[in-house]
Amino acid sequence: MATSLSVIVITRNESARLRACLESVAFAGEAVVVDSGSTDDTRTIAQSMGARVSRTDDWPGFGPQKNRALDLATGNWILSIDADERVTPALRQQIEAAMANPGFDAYTVNRRSSYCGQFMRHSGWYPDRVVRLFRRGSARFSDDAVHEALQVRGPVGRLAGELLHESFADFEAVLDKVNRYSTAGARDLHRRGVRGSPGKALGHGLWAFLRTYLFKRGFLDGRLGLALAISNAEGTYYRYVKLWLMQRHGVADSAS
Numbered sequence: 001m002a003t004s005l006s007v008i009v010i011t012r013n014e015s016a017r018l019r020a021c022l023e024s025v026a027f028a029g030e031a032v033v034v035d036s037g038s039t040d041d042t043r044t045i046a047q048s049m050g051a052r053v054s055r056t057d058d059w060p061g062f063g064p065q066k067n068r069a070l071d072l073a074t075g076n077w078i079l080s081i082d083a084d085e086r087v088t089p090a091l092r093q094q095i096e097a098a099m100a101n102p103g104f105d106a107y108t109v110n111r112r113s114s115y116c117g118q119f120m121r122h123s124g125w126y127p128d129r130v131v132r133l134f135r136r137g138s139a140r141f142s143d144d145a146v147h148e149a150l151q152v153r154g155p156v157g158r159l160a161g162e163l164l165h166e167s168f169a170d171f172e173a174v175l176d177k178v179n180r181y182s183t184a185g186a187r188d189l190h191r192r193g194v195r196g197s198p199g200k201a202l203g204h205g206l207w208a209f210l211r212t213y214l215f216k217r218g219f220l221d222g223r224l225g226l227a228l229a230i231s232n233a234e235g236t237y238y239r240y241v242k243l244w245l246m247q248r249h250g251v252a253d254s255a256s
Contacts, residue, residue, distance in 0.1 A: 003099050006030040006075030006136070009051075010065045014083035015040040017166065022049040024086040027096070028079065034069040061145030061184070073136065080132050080150065084166045085111070091161030095133055104157035106134035106150075113165040115228050116174070123218035123228050124211065131156055132163065146184040171227075178235040185235075186242035190251075196243030205237030 005028040011018060012035065022031055022045075031051035035043050036059050046053045054072060059065070070078060077099050081087065087095070091109060098107055108129040112119055120126055131139070131150045139152040168174045189196070212218045213229035221228065245251075 003077065004029040004075040005077045005079060005095070005099060006032060006073035007079045007081055008032045008034070008066065008069035008073055009046075009081055009083055010034045010036065010062070010069055011038060011042050011046070011083050012036045012059075013038045013040045013042060015042045015045055018042055018045050018083045019049065020086060021081065021083050022046065022051060024088075024092075025079065025081060027092055028075075030073065030075055032069050032072045034065060034072070036065065061143070061148070063141040063144045063148030066141045066148060070136075070140065076136055078134055078136050078139075080134075081163070082165070086164040086166075088162050088164060091159065091163060094159040094161045098133065098157070098159060102135070105138035105154050106131055106152040107157045107159045109133065109159050109161065109163045111163045111165050113167045115168050115224055116171055117169070118221070118224045119164075120221050120225070120228065122216060122220045123213070123225050124216035125228075128165075129158070130163070133159065145188050146181050174231050178231055178238065182235050182238035182242055185239040186246060189239070189243045190246050194243065196240045196245075196247060198241065198244065201237045201240035201244065204240050205233045208236040209233035 007025045007028045007030070009021065009031065011033055025031065031049070033046040033051045033053045035046070035053060035055050037057060043053050043055065052072070056065070056068065066080060079095065109132050111128040111130050113125045113128065114120070131152060134150070134152060138154065139150050142149045142151055168177070209229050209232065212232045213226065218225035218229045
């Protein structure tokens with residue numbers, strides 16, 4: 001049976017970035033886009049690029065949504081990519097070579113992420129090895145609402161080349177993501193029975209700053225390395241404060 005590749009993408013209001021994403025994976029035999037209620041031209045762009053588009057009216061979280069896309073894919077191999085990511089030509093060659101002569105059922109790729117216009121070389125952001133290519137049936141995503149993980153059965157290989165990640169175009173995007181992800185993260189912790197407190201929030205936030213700026217050498221990324229360390233600390237602090245307030249006020253576990 002001929003080897004085939006399916007690319008899976010989940011979207012919501014990604015009209016500004018989706019075209020470049022899909023153009024970078026045009027070598028794949030199939031693109032599956034699962035859209036969560038976009039109000040812009042995301043679905044139209046995806047269809048114009050030849051993608052198979054499925055719309056969902058609910059939002060179960062990143063992990064479950066990616067599993068929905070995975071269930072729609074028909075290729076022998078799956079490449080999971082986000083709308084703000086691009087496959088470089090070098091990575092494409094690595095992907096095609098791995099599928100032609102596979103030594104593993106899944107592979108990590110090296111992701112290089114930008115923060116407010118600067119590609120970071122340190123801060124725990126580079127090298128950032130993430131599992132993205134896998135044989136269909138060998139892996140599924142965890143059910144986490146944020147920071148989902150691809151759970152692979154068996155050993156994982158490594159590909160060279162880079163996956164470019166345009167994560168934050170400006171600081172407004174940083175603040176928006178810090179707010180959304182800290183809320184979703186607090187709900188995940190709440191579901192797992194983790195307790196929050198102001199002290200825990202301060203402690204975890206301080207550790208996030210030290211880990212990013214000192215231990216992951218974020219200071220070598222200059223002023224934006226400092227800004228990234230502070231925003232990481234803020235996101236962690238807010239996650240535990242929100243968890244504490246949920247428990248203090250008896251807020252029920254909800255994705256709303």
